[in-house]
Amino acid sequence: MHELIIGGAAATLTTLSFIPQVIRLYRTKDSRSISMTTFLVFGLGVSLWLAYGIIIRDIVIILANAVTIVLTAMIVVMKVLYR
Amino acid sequence: MHELIIGGAAATLTTLSFIPQVIRLYRTKDSRSISMTTFLVFGLGVSLWLAYGIIIRDIVIILANAVTIVLTAMIVVMKVLYR
Numbered sequence: 366m367h368e369l370i371i372g373g374a375a376a377t378l379t380t381l382s383f384i385p386q387v388i389r390l391y392r393t394k395d396s397r398s399i400s401m402t403t404f405l406v407f408g409l410g411v412s413l414w415l416a417y418g419i420i421i422r423d424i425v426i427i428l429a430n431a432v433t434i435v436l437t438a439m440i441v442v443m444k445v446l447y448r
Numbered sequence: 449m450h451e452l453i454i455g456g457a458a459a460t461l462t463t464l465s466f467i468p469q470v471i472r473l474y475r476t477k478d479s480r481s482i483s484m485t486t487f488l489v490f491g492l493g494v495s496l497w498l499a500y501g502i503i504i505r506d507i508v509i510i511l512a513n514a515v516t517i518v519l520t521a522m523i524v525v526m527k528v529l530y531r
Contacts, residue, residue: 368503375500378493385485398481402468410461417458420451 376429383436390443401444408437459512466519473526484527491520 390396411433418426473479494516501509 368500371496371503372500375493375496378489378496380493382486382489382493385489386483389483389486390481393481395481398473398476398478400469400472403465403472406461406468407465410458410463410465413454413458413461417451417455420454 373425376425380429380432380436383433383440387436387439387443390440390447394447396444396447399440399444401441404437404440404444408434408441411437456508459508463512463515463519466516466523470519470522470526473523473530477530479527479530482523482527484524487520487523487527491517491524494520 390399411430415427415430415434418424418430473482494513498510498513498517501507501513
């Protein structure tokens with residue numbers, strides 16, 4: 366049972382961790398030190414995690430990665446907007 | 449079987465995605481738009497993923513997260529060094 370608590374905490378933290386980055390980009394309108402390649406490749410990887418979650422029908426993997434895709438997309442869009 | 453290929457590709461991409469960010473920080477010595485909170489919380493989350501991998505004895509989760517911890521730590525250290 367306690368692996369579920371640790372896995373759930375891990376998924377929650379890695380997913381929500383990108384919120385401060387989104388807020389910082391939005392507030393400062395500065396994205397210079399962000400690597401576009403990192404967030405494009407990360408977004409592709411997270412999309413594959415979502416596909417994996419759908420295939421194995423794991424709702425935690427599906428939800429965590431769906432939220433992370435949205436946050437990653439916001440970072441990529443702001444990287445384009447705020448050069 | 450094909451969920452293993454998708455899961456493996458997902459783990460590889462999300463892990464290696466941070467290499468360009470590490471290189472960019474090292475080259476430019478500029479970390480201004482990086483959120484420290486994001487990478488500290490992300491690092492904590494990835495550490496819990498590693499613990500989860502150890503508990504359920506999954507070598508793919510262990511390896512992917514061990515590499516991600518190293519890359520995340522490099523980003524945090526450069527965030528401190530290059531303000």
